[in-house]
Amino acid sequence: MSANNTKSDFNWAQWRWISATTANSTDKNFAKKEQINTPTNSTTATTSAVSPNTSMSVNNSQSLANALSTNKINSAALNHGACATLPDWVLAVKKSSAPNAVAVKTLVLKPKGIAGTDVLVVAARADAEWSTNPLIKLLGGKEARAAQDDLILSTLKLNRIDVSPFALANVDAASKPTLLFAIDKSLASAPQLAFRNFSASDSIVVSGSDLISFVKSAGFTPKEFDAAQIGAPAAAPSAPASGKAKQQKSAATTSASNDEGVMIGITVKKADDFPSWYTQVLVKTEMMDYYDVSGCYILRPWSFKIWAEIKKFFTAEIEELGVEECYFPMFINGKALEKEKDHVEGFAPEVAWVTRAGSSDLAEPIAVRPTSETIMYPAYAKWVQSHRDLPLRLNQWCNVVRWEFKNPQPFLRTREFLWQEGHTAFATKEESDKEVLEILELYRRVYEEVLAVPVVPGKKSENEKFAGGLYTTTVEGFIPTTGRAIQGATSHSLGQNFAKMFEISIESIEEGAPQGSKSFVWQNSWGLTTRTIGVMVMVHGDDKGLVLPPNVANIQVVVVPVGITAKTTAAERAKIHAFVDEVTKLCKPAGVRAKADTRDVYTPGYKFNHWEMRGVPIRLEVGPKDIAKNEVRCVIRHNGKAQQLAFPTLSTSLPALLAQIQSDMFEKAKKERDSHVIRVEKFEDGFVQILDKKNLILAPWCERVACEKEVKERSQRIALAGEAADEKAPSMGAKTLCIPFKQPTENPVVPGKTKCFACDHNAVSYTLWGRSY
Numbered sequence: 001m002s003a004n005n006t007k008s009d010f011n012w013a014q015w016r017w018i019s020a021t022t023a024n025s026t027d028k029n030f031a032k033k034e035q036i037n038t039p040t041n042s043t044t045a046t047t048s049a050v051s052p053n054t055s056m057s058v059n060n061s062q063s064l065a066n067a068l069s070t071n072k073i074n075s076a077a078l079n080h081g082a083c084a085t086l087p088d089w090v091l092a093v094k095k096s097s098a099p100n101a102v103a104v105k106t107l108v109l110k111p112k113g114i115a116g117t118d119v120l121v122v123a124a125r126a127d128a129e130w131s132t133n134p135l136i137k138l139l140g141g142k143e144a145r146a147a148q149d150d151l152i153l154s155t156l157k158l159n160r161i162d163v164s165p166f167a168l169a170n171v172d173a174a175s176k177p178t179l180l181f182a183i184d185k186s187l188a189s190a191p192q193l194a195f196r197n198f199s200a201s202d203s204i205v206v207s208g209s210d211l212i213s214f215v216k217s218a219g220f221t222p223k224e225f226d227a228a229q230i231g232a233p234a235a236a237p238s239a240p241a242s243g244k245a246k247q248q249k250s251a252a253t254t255s256a257s258n259d260e261g262v263m264i265g266i267t268v269k270k271a272d273d274f275p276s277w278y279t280q281v282l283v284k285t286e287m288m289d290y291y292d293v294s295g296c297y298i299l300r301p302w303s304f305k306i307w308a309e310i311k312k313f314f315t316a317e318i319e320e321l322g323v324e325e326c327y328f329p330m331f332i333n334g335k336a337l338e339k340e341k342d343h344v345e346g347f348a349p350e351v352a353w354v355t356r357a358g359s360s361d362l363a364e365p366i367a368v369r370p371t372s373e374t375i376m377y378p379a380y381a382k383w384v385q386s387h388r389d390l391p392l393r394l395n396q397w398c399n400v401v402r403w404e405f406k407n408p409q410p411f412l413r414t415r416e417f418l419w420q421e422g423h424t425a426f427a428t429k430e431e432s433d434k435e436v437l438e439i440l441e442l443y444r445r446v447y448e449e450v451l452a453v454p455v456v457p458g459k460k461s462e463n464e465k466f467a468g469g470l471y472t473t474t475v476e477g478f479i480p481t482t483g484r485a486i487q488g489a490t491s492h493s494l495g496q497n498f499a500k501m502f503e504i505s506i507e508s509i510e511e512g513a514p515q516g517s518k519s520f521v522w523q524n525s526w527g528l529t530t531r532t533i534g535v536m537v538m539v540h541g542d543d544k545g546l547v548l549p550p551n552v553a554n555i556q557v558v559v560v561p562v563g564i565t566a567k568t569t570a571a572e573r574a575k576i577h578a579f580v581d582e583v584t585k586l587c588k589p590a591g592v593r594a595k596a597d598t599r600d601v602y603t604p605g606y607k608f609n610h611w612e613m614r615g616v617p618i619r620l621e622v623g624p625k626d627i628a629k630n631e632v633r634c635v636i637r638h639n640g641k642a643q644q645l646a647f648p649t650l651s652t653s654l655p656a657l658l659a660q661i662q663s664d665m666f667e668k669a670k671k672e673r674d675s676h677v678i679r680v681e682k683f684e685d686g687f688v689q690i691l692d693k694k695n696l697i698l699a700p701w702c703e704r705v706a707c708e709k710e711v712k713e714r715s716q717r718i719a720l721a722g723e724a725a726d727e728k729a730p731s732m733g734a735k736t737l738c739i740p741f742k743q744p745t746e747n748p749v750v751p752g753k754t755k756c757f758a759c760d761h762n763a764v765s766y767t768l769w770g771r772s773y
Helices: 004-008 029-032 042-046 061-070 087-094 132-138 149-158 165-170 206-219 243-247 274-284 301-321 339-351 373-382 429-450 497-502 531-540 571-592 604-613 624-629 645-673 687-692 706-720
Strands: 014-016 075-079 102-112 119-125 145-146 179-184 193-196 204-207 224-225 288-290 297-298 331-333 350-358 359-367 392-401 417-427 458-461 473-480 484-497 505-507 518-520 522-529 557-561 592-594 620-623 631-636 642-646 676-677 694-700 735-740 765-770
Touching: 061 075, 061 087, 061 165, 061 204, 075 339, 075 417, 087 102, 087 204, 102 132, 102 149, 102 350, 102 620, 119 149, 132 145, 132 417, 145 274, 145 557, 149 165, 165 179, 165 206, 179 206, 179 243, 204 484, 204 557, 274 288, 274 417, 274 531, 288 339, 297 301, 297 687, 301 392, 301 417, 331 373, 373 417, 373 497, 392 694, 417 429, 417 620, 429 484, 429 522, 429 531, 473 531, 484 497, 484 531, 497 522, 522 531, 531 645, 557 571, 557 604, 571 620, 571 624, 620 624, 620 645, 624 631, 631 645, 642 645, 645 676, 687 694, 694 735
Parallel strands: 102 193, 119 179, 179 224, 557 592, 557 620, 676 694
Antiparallel strands: 014 075, 075 204, 102 119, 102 145, 193 204, 288 297, 331 359, 350 359, 392 417, 417 522, 458 473, 458 735, 473 484, 484 522, 505 518, 620 631, 631 642, 694 765, 735 765
């Protein structure tokens, strides 16, 4: 690919070539005219023999252009308009002036079992589907998972979305021995390879041989593999299509107006590569997007609507209980945060501090709230002076910041997240205890009635309770694909601890109390976060993408016109669209959120896949035959079943069907969850082996802190079998999830007789154990 051929081979209106020759051109107007970004250092640009530069940082399109030019590598930069998804980008490259360029995706993996390797960077065709685990085994390892954002940022000095093989130039000397680069051998010899160029609108093209040269100059020896031999994950067999179903292509392909068969769907199986599946589902369905600050994410309308529905339900319920809405500032005075020692110790590693304002240091650092007890309770102390000021029951919807470094995952574990936090004060413990359980019941209903996700209500162990609280209650979810539990929401009894710290007291109303004596109030706090969205996606999603419960779906019904061909007359087309409009307008008065997809640029098959991937509960298809029968064809997302619905009764049949879908989704999830709860009487009865099979365990337990710590350490030792633990990965040790309020009725704990499953002490309760996020 020489500079002399570039003018005739490519359209200069679209491409900007950057090469050692053009960068050194004596025609000073040439670079300006073609918008070539030449190195600012003229000495570097004109040196005839430049040694490979291994220290140049690549962190934007300009620095990449400079690095390639310095290493005498010809490259072409293409502007093709913004591409929202990987398949969109692949198509954009195919339609560009370099239609033969192979679009390349870059995977960053955390391998297990490859000696001395912490990070694996893989370059592969963006339009190919294959499984990563066979590659890992080929390289001598066991398995791999997607590398977390922090690991990518610390190693490659870029956010995940900007990583390409050129990022290897950023790896410091200490990290180089722990990083491995692998490339599909078909790419190594390809004449043209396209990579994302730090923007959704830009790509850069180099030859395969030049890429290999660059990687070697960065200090790495590429490991080549044959992706064609590794192959795609096995797909589940499907029944032959018939009737209108034949119109729908696989969810992994488009059916746009040119029907070029480009990948648009989820390209990995949920069971094969769960982390990649989860990320693809969230990004491709436009639930979220990545942000420049690691651990922080953009919530797009498709997910924010879910949060809005949760907020709507919960707000209405707590208002019935007498809770009022408020808002407190997000900053905490350092002295106030340090007032409650136990509370601070629980959050200290995660607290973010503001230390500067402009160019000036603050006289005293200010913390960004990880939770709001220490913000709100000084005000409570002013507002509560007598029993007549109680109960004080406030709730706020806000964001909080917890600067975590362990395994960040969108919605599940993030540095900033949205939540509601309720803070209440009562005159008596009985009132406080009653509210703790009332709120927990509402959290159960959020998960089970709104999100169709089964949870286990219970009490946290002493070791797992909220720092500084009296006791904590929880609803615990379960992700069958990973076999891990996840804390859904918590309702805490704070006792009188915070009241004593912040002097929230009233004149005692206890019988026989001395005149003028004071008593401290009883307090609760309770919270529910956007983690709910992640749990819902993980539980219900499938290989095709999202599966949304109707109660939170942004669009509950999508109406798609079908049967329109080149032979369809304008009058027939108008008749179909008019019927589609009638169906859509009928939905709103019936309380159904509906949308008509009348985009002419896409075929019905494309639209089917588009909305199926986004999890819309019901698809209605309207064609000439349906209109003739005064009915519509209905396809249900969560089970794929189809039926005909009469148009005149849609206002009643659709709400009833949506309610049935909500119920069916919950029952399906509950049945699967229940099948993974195993009762164990002794640790030696295969405790760890049962966990390894992605189960939860219900076992008799003594409820001692020391016993729980021993079980966690013992189970982790057995699970790791001598391997070092990954500090950023979820723990392999088992812990208590909760002591379920609903205890077994068959062979229950007999006080003084039933023994703890892990030690010789008497059991107090049957407790739910598992590995968790």
